[in-house]
Amino acid sequence: MNAAHEPEELMTIGEMGRRTGVAASALRYYEDLGLIASVRTAGNQRRYARHMLRRVSLVSVAKRLGIPLADVGDAFGDVPMDRTPSHDDWQRASRRWRRTLEERRRAIERLEHELTGCIGCGCLSLKACALLNPDDALAATGAGPRRLEDVLEEDDEG
Amino acid sequence: MNAAHEPEELMTIGEMGRRTGVAASALRYYEDLGLIASVRTAGNQRRYARHMLRRVSLVSVAKRLGIPLADVGDAFGDVPMDRTPSHDDWQRASRRWRRTLEERRRAIERLEHELTGCIGCGCLSLKACALLNPDDALAATGAGPRRLEDVLEEDDEG
């Protein structure tokens, strides 16, 4: 037993799981990948410091957004886990992370725009649509592998 | 090489791959899943209508955004592939799709906000941060599904 609000209060893996919604097996997996860390009891059981809640949450949210765990590792790899991270530790990491998120968001925004401006108006299905005429755009840019966005953007160019 | 502006021009799987950046094997896989469709030559080879370029691109972009292919199927399942889809077909589908994208984008925006307002200032490591009074900020944004933030907020209780 210990006082519930001590600074050094540690959580079991079960408690961490309950509080973050992440399965214990997933927490072990994240630890194997070096994304989170724990201390061990004399009996070899994991105990988590409070600040690990955040790291777990970040990993969990990233995963739900479809961002590979390796990217999370890259972004937060410099943030120490053995001690409470400093302000600067978090700032550096958060700047990297924000760039990742921004790219994702922009990609989604482009898609939304595409839907509104083109699919939404029926362009995708109507050969006659003036916005479409991709032949001009394609011929102008020449052959070669086109990126996904390029293909979607083709429609706007014409 | 050939007249590029025929209405009935069909692409081989290789050409579709080059133009969308999607591997032929992936195109076959998408077809197995019913996400895209092709017609066959007398010799059983796939040929794609131009409008499939769009479908392929949508699938491909969605995948890159981490959106499950099943969701893409759900969103665009009603859009016919054997014939040119009608305006209404696309509109219905694009409304569903936009909702999916919007949810994703909002989730990312919330995370970005979290990073800017909290991690960026060091809150994630400092319990005392004033910005982290979640009740004000989050109550203001209204109800709705906020699982992601709920998790991030938990630390702030103590």
Place this chain on the structure above:
DNA sequence: GTAAGATCTCAAGCGCACTTGAAGTCAAGG
């Protein structure tokens, strides 16, 4: 006609992100 290269199907394999199961250990209550 023939050769080269593109495409076909089917089966198996891969990487990621886990989950499940087996067999054993730890922690807390009575």
Place this chain on the structure above:
DNA sequence: CCTTGACTTCAAGTGCGCTTGAGATCTTAC
């Protein structure tokens, strides 16, 4: 002390989204 439930490791299995390989066929250019 003893039980119960949470925890441990390790190996194998799962689902997704493909890729790879084998072996055959199609298409095209000469």
